[in-house]
Amino acid sequence: MFKNILVPVDGSHYSANAAIKAVCIAKKYGSKVKLLHVVNHSQLYSLGPAQSMPVITNTMLEALNKGGQSILEDTLKAINPLTVMVEAELAWGTPANVILEKAREKPYDLIVMGSRGLGAMLSLLQGSVSERVVKLSTCPVMIVKDR
Ligand SMILES: Nc1ncnc2c1ncn2[C@@H]1O[C@H](COP(=O)(O)OP(=O)(O)OP(=O)(O)O)[C@@H](O)[C@H]1O
Numbered sequence: 001m002f003k004n005i006l007v008p009v010d011g012s013h014y015s016a017n018a019a020i021k022a023v024c025i026a027k028k029y030g031s032k033v034k035l036l037h038v039v040n041h042s043q044l045y046s047l048g049p050a051q052s053m054p055v056i057t058n059t060m061l062e063a064l065n066k067g068g069q070s071i072l073e074d075t076l077k078a079i080n081p082l083t084v085m086v087e088a089e090l091a092w093g094t095p096a097n098v099i100l101e102k103a104r105e106k107p108y109d110l111i112v113m114g115s116r117g118l119g120a121m122l123s124l125l126q127g128s129v130s131e132r133v134v135k136l137s138t139c140p141v142m143i144v145k146d147r
């Protein structure tokens with residue numbers, strides 16, 4: 001039923017909880033799980049010195065790449081998949097757009113993600129990434145809410 005599950009992660013406990021739920025579903029259905037972290041390329045412009053023409057250096061690219069890899073590694077540690085096949089992928093772009101593209105490309109049968117993430121403002125019930133994915137996804141989406 002759910003052969004391939006896509007789990008977008010941003011390093012928040014919301015997305016770690018979502019990944020744990022995805023692994024439970026995968027155990028039941030024998031699914032493969034793909035963890036996906038999207039480095040938001042708009043961050044590049046906030047890293048450099050304030051100036052009219054932003055300069056993107058290799059050091060900035062490496063820092064973002066390293067940060068993204070550790071988000072994936074930490075999530076893998078948190079879910080401790082054991083009997084489930086889990087892969088991890090790092091991509092660059094606008095998170096919601098990349099998640100939607102990847103989901104359509106394979107295609108995935110289910111997306112499991114957190115309701116909120118690292119940007120969590122207490123007044124918001126849902127973040128902008130999960131909201132956009134729910135709105136535009138062509139495959140089922142499971143939104144994992146936190147207590
Ligand atoms: N850069 C990302 N790469 C992969 N998945 C992401 C990324 N950002 C968010 N997600 C996924 O979307 C879920 C909801 O996060 P979202 O960004 O929508 O909420 P937020 O950070 O609270 O709000 P906002 O980003 O709008 O300020 C996360 O739990 C995670 O599953």
Ligand SMILES: [Mg+2]
Nearest residue numbers: 117118119127
């Ligand atoms: Mg966010």
